[in-house]
Amino acid sequence: MTTIIIIYAFLLICLGLSIWKSRAKTIQAFRVGAKALWNMAPSLLAIVGLVGLILGILPPETISRLLGAEAGAGATIAAAIIGSITLIPALVSFPLAGSLLDSGATVITITVFITTLLMVGTVTAPLEIKALGKKFTLLRNGLSLIAALIIAAVMGVVLG
Amino acid sequence: MNMIKKFMAPLILALVYLGLAAWLPATALRSAEVAVDYTREMVLIIPPVFILMGLLQVWIPKEKITALIGKESGVKGILISFFMGTIPTGPLYMAFPLAGSLLQKGARTSNIVIFLGAWAAIKVPQLIAETQFLGPSYTALRFILTLIAVIIIGRTMEKVITIKDLPNIEEKE
Numbered sequence: 508m509t510t511i512i513i514i515y516a517f518l519l520i521c522l523g524l525s526i527w528k529s530r531a532k533t534i535q536a537f538r539v540g541a542k543a544l545w546n547m548a549p550s551l552l553a554i555v556g557l558v559g560l561i562l563g564i565l566p567p568e569t570i571s572r573l574l575g576a577e578a579g580a581g582a583t584i585a586a587a588i589i590g591s592i593t594l595i596p597a598l599v600s601f602p603l604a605g606s607l608l609d610s611g612a613t614v615i616t617i618t619v620f621i622t623t624l625l626m627v628g629t630v631t632a633p634l635e636i637k638a639l640g641k642k643f644t645l646l647r648n649g650l651s652l653i654a655a656l657i658i659a660a661v662m663g664v665v666l667g
Numbered sequence: 668m669n670m671i672k673k674f675m676a677p678l679i680l681a682l683v684y685l686g687l688a689a690w691l692p693a694t695a696l697r698s699a700e701v702a703v704d705y706t707r708e709m710v711l712i713i714p715p716v717f718i719l720m721g722l723l724q725v726w727i728p729k730e731k732i733t734a735l736i737g738k739e740s741g742v743k744g745i746l747i748s749f750f751m752g753t754i755p756t757g758p759l760y761m762a763f764p765l766a767g768s769l770l771q772k773g774a775r776t777s778n779i780v781i782f783l784g785a786w787a788a789i790k791v792p793q794l795i796a797e798t799q800f801l802g803p804s805y806t807a808l809r810f811i812l813t814l815i816a817v818i819i820i821g822r823t824m825e826k827v828i829t830i831k832d833l834p835n836i837e838e839k840e
Contacts, residue, residue, distance in 0.1 A: 510757065510792070511711050511712070513754075514712070514715045514757070515715060517715075518714075518718060522718065522722070525722055525725075532726065533722075535725050536722045536725040536726070537721055538721070539720070539724045539725060540722075540724075541717070541721075543720060544713065549673055549674050549675075549676055551709065552676075552680075554705075554760060555706050555709065556677060556683075558701060558702065559698040559699060559700075559701040559703075559705065560684070560687070560698050560702075563687075563694050563695065563696075563697040563698025563700075564694060564698070597790070597793045598796050601793075601797050601799070601801060602796075604800065605801055617801075618809065622788070622809070625759075625788040626784065626788055626813075628760065631763075634763055635760070635763050636834075637834065638766065638834070639763060639766060639767050639779075639833065639834070640828075641832075642827070642828055642832040643776075646823075646824050646828070647780060647820065650820040650824070651816075651820065654813075654817075654819075657816070658809065658816060661808075662805070662808055662809065662812065665808060666804065666805060666808065
């Protein structure tokens with residue numbers, strides 16, 4: 508909620524300044540924003556729909572079961588896949604990761620899970636392509652996935 | 668006809684929901700609840716993100732962006748991109764439109780990747796929650812490694828991506 512308040516406060520300041528300096532330019536800014544929103548609306552709707560489907564079929568309890576207890580390469584690979592396709596808010600993912608760690612998951616597995624969750628977005632890829640292009644999206648997500656595995660391996664060695 | 672084509676993906680998803688409701692009502696209900704939750708979050712975040720994007724497009728001249736986070740901006744550009752990303756501003760997909768505008772305005776590709784990386788993985792409220800649930804040494808190590816990774820990913824992508832690879836979504840008319 509604080510986040511929302513900060514964003515809106517920032518927006519109000521910017522809008523106030525803009526209107527004060529030029530009403531015409533402010534209207535133009537709204538037009539540019541609305542056009543971009545209209546362009547991205549289908550992707551935004553698709554994201555909501557897909558996130559609902561994935562988390563409906565794969566609720567946190569199921570994720571815990573898949574990544575918990577039995578450590579090993581299987582769990583790590585599952586963590587990479589689940590982390591890449593789901594879109595769980597970060598603030599929810601940390602308690603989830605903490606409980607996974609307590610229930611026997613390895614540092615490597617939970618780090619792969621958190622890092623892919625935060626940096627790799629399959630569901631949001633269509634929107635990323637719209638805004639930044641196919642090449643950018645593929646490279647950023649692909650390299651982030653590789654980075655997640657390396658980060659996890661290093662953390663596994665250091666923190667064991 | 669064009670409208671149907673434009674909204675094809677959401678329409679197909681709506682059909683999937685209907686199918687799921689008939690086949691596995693409990694799962695469909697859970698999915699719908701999650702979707703409603705996310706919609707609520709989006710409805711609050713979408714207006715400021717797109718209005719700010721419009722204001723940025725209209726008010727900030729290209730030279731300014733280029734000077735701040737463009738090709739010649741060096742360490743200063745990296746720091747600015749990083750701090751812009753750590754400002755709390757909602758989920759990562761909300762950063763894409765802003766990142767797109769910044770790139771078109773002459774921002775350096777590697778700085779945009781740093782901006783997105785910071786936005787995704789290294790935000791202050793997030794770090795507090797992480798410390799609480801996974802401990803300070805875990806959080807510190809992941810923070811440092813992620814930062815290094817994001818800078819390397821940015822530098823790598825910069826070698827491959829050119830302005831031609833970017834879509835033209837919100838050119839000024």
